[in-house]
Amino acid sequence: MSFREVMRGKAWKYGDDVDTDVIIPARYLNSSDPTELARHCMEDIDAAFASRVTPGDFIVAGKNFGCGSSREHAPIAIKASGASAVVARTFARIFYRNAFNMGLPIFEAPDAVDEIETGDRLAVDMERGSLRNETKGTEYRFTPIPPFMRELVSAGGLLNYIAKRKKGG
Amino acid sequence: MTLTEKILARHAGRDAVAPGELILAKVDLALGNDVTSPIAIQAFRTFGAAEVFDRERIALVPDHFTPNKDIKSAEQVKMMREFAKEFGVVNYFEIGRMGIEHVLLPDEGLVVPGDLVIGADSHTCTYGALCAFSTGVGSTDLAGAMYSGEVWLKVPETLRIVLSGRPAKWVEGKDVILHIIGEIGVDGALYRAMEYAGNGIAHLPMAWRFTMANMSIEAGAKNGIFPFDGATKAYSDGRAKRKYEVVTADPGARYADEISVDLSALEPVVAFPHLPENTRPLSAVGDVLIDQVVVGSCTNGRIEDLRSAAAVLRGRKVHDGVRMIILPATQEIFLQAMREGLMETFVEAGAAFSTPTCGPCLGGHMGILARGERAISTTNRNFVGRMGHPESEVYLSNPAVAAASAVLGRIGGPDELP
Numbered sequence: 001m002s003f004r005e006v007m008r009g010k011a012w013k014y015g016d017d018v019d020t021d022v023i024i025p026a027r028y029l030n031s032s033d034p035t036e037l038a039r040h041c042m043e044d045i046d047a048a049f050a051s052r053v054t055p056g057d058f059i060v061a062g063k064n065f066g067c068g069s070s071r072e073h074a075p076i077a078i079k080a081s082g083a084s085a086v087v088a089r090t091f092a093r094i095f096y097r098n099a100f101n102m103g104l105p106i107f108e109a110p111d112a113v114d115e116i117e118t119g120d121r122l123a124v125d126m127e128r129g130s131l132r133n134e135t136k137g138t139e140y141r142f143t144p145i146p147p148f149m150r151e152l153v154s155a156g157g158l159l160n161y162i163a164k165r166k167k168g169g
Numbered sequence: 170m171t172l173t174e175k176i177l178a179r180h181a182g183r184d185a186v187a188p189g190e191l192i193l194a195k196v197d198l199a200l201g202n203d204v205t206s207p208i209a210i211q212a213f214r215t216f217g218a219a220e221v222f223d224r225e226r227i228a229l230v231p232d233h234f235t236p237n238k239d240i241k242s243a244e245q246v247k248m249m250r251e252f253a254k255e256f257g258v259v260n261y262f263e264i265g266r267m268g269i270e271h272v273l274l275p276d277e278g279l280v281v282p283g284d285l286v287i288g289a290d291s292h293t294c295t296y297g298a299l300c301a302f303s304t305g306v307g308s309t310d311l312a313g314a315m316y317s318g319e320v321w322l323k324v325p326e327t328l329r330i331v332l333s334g335r336p337a338k339w340v341e342g343k344d345v346i347l348h349i350i351g352e353i354g355v356d357g358a359l360y361r362a363m364e365y366a367g368n369g370i371a372h373l374p375m376a377w378r379f380t381m382a383n384m385s386i387e388a389g390a391k392n393g394i395f396p397f398d399g400a401t402k403a404y405s406d407g408r409a410k411r412k413y414e415v416v417t418a419d420p421g422a423r424y425a426d427e428i429s430v431d432l433s434a435l436e437p438v439v440a441f442p443h444l445p446e447n448t449r450p451l452s453a454v455g456d457v458l459i460d461q462v463v464v465g466s467c468t469n470g471r472i473e474d475l476r477s478a479a480a481v482l483r484g485r486k487v488h489d490g491v492r493m494i495i496l497p498a499t500q501e502i503f504l505q506a507m508r509e510g511l512m513e514t515f516v517e518a519g520a521a522f523s524t525p526t527c528g529p530c531l532g533g534h535m536g537i538l539a540r541g542e543r544a545i546s547t548t549n550r551n552f553v554g555r556m557g558h559p560e561s562e563v564y565l566s567n568p569a570v571a572a573a574s575a576v577l578g579r580i581g582g583p584d585e586l587p
Contacts, residue, residue: 017355017444021552025559026531029204030234030241032211044554064356064389068550069531070291072208072307093360093391094291098307148191148321159212162313 009056016062038080066095109142205289212312222318268499271467278408297382326425332369334433342377343567351448359389376473465496469547481572488578493520
């Protein structure tokens, strides 16, 4: 993933405390196949999401997105659904780790999320830390991703980061 | 430094650490289950490594969808079993000799005070009861730790929770933690450590401390941790498989925040759907009819929990309209429940008594709810669809309240029983 490109897509808006059980219900955790998980992504909160999401779309939510279980199936399902990123007021900490380890960009833009509605067209510049709501004609700044997380992403995820580090002694 | 900072510093080879710092820390134990290990194993294999970092410091526990509930689950467990064999992972626990990971591993002495443990399961924070640092991570982190023996961590700020007083009858560890989550919310300790202090701790048996540390994640916390005392020592000595070091918080440790809880002022607490923070004291629950009662899980599947439920059920019958399911957390607890006659009490009361499994807690198997059904459960989460149909409901409580509710056919406490 590169930080240079501006990501564009439409928003899917949800509320506070979206938990991993609604992102990917446990009844589907007998598989770790991304395509199959994506088919049930957000199923218990929005049955239409998986069939109607288009590549590049954003999931937008309130506080504590991804709370609950440590299942990496949650960011895997979101990534495989075609969504490009998650924007929220705050993230639950295990989801936050998992998303970066997996290479799913997520960012906290507390000022922006309130006015975003489902269907709004968004343009996000991760490098500058800016989010433009093209539907509403507004623009917000957010704190760019911390340097360590960027290092993880530039290395190509946690596995490559560890492999490189171990090789380098 | 706080308890958490001290343990993190030791494992990062540093004299001191401060909140916000990113560290690379050595892990004493890394664990996974049948849901999270398959992804970790696939990730581990991308390293092309010939061995794991330490064959004795990895634990693989098939507990979620076991005994295998379907073909796909069987394939996932098979992958774990074969991986354990190929890499000589010592602590793989087969069906018939296993238990729910967060009850099994401390009971087996595989987690000891002062440890740094990561697990690909959010309830890994349970071991904080032993004055260890433990936290849930994802499968990729587990893969990294199985390979390198290390994990990257951000040092959390610490929320200090001062406990005082003695809890009343029927008030257990579950009620204390549900009360705290109700006060601070499901993100009230987000990114933070929850450190318990105060003379009220002396009234909390180890089983209750495990329950409380276990549900730290339900307040968003990175970990929950108790100080080491006589009860910790009594639990650890004789079962610890490694030598342990006692860590204490410094008198001048800096806490981001502090809250106080008077244990003597609490009554049993029930969390309403669909968040653990939706708590009400039992006396304010009202008339809530139930279809199912579950006693078990990494939160409340210990022998003390079964004793508490059995004490309420003894000589009574489960209500006609209710299914009650009891899940001892480990084979050892199963055996103990048999020896003490608890199993007989449950079966005579009309409850189902199961082999250890996470099962219904996460809507896996062994007690799934239909549309519109309602359960009271000693488990840890009551999210939408957690135990089955997205239109079913889960209420959380302690084992005594769950057992009393099973008899009453509605949510209620032991004092309401005839």
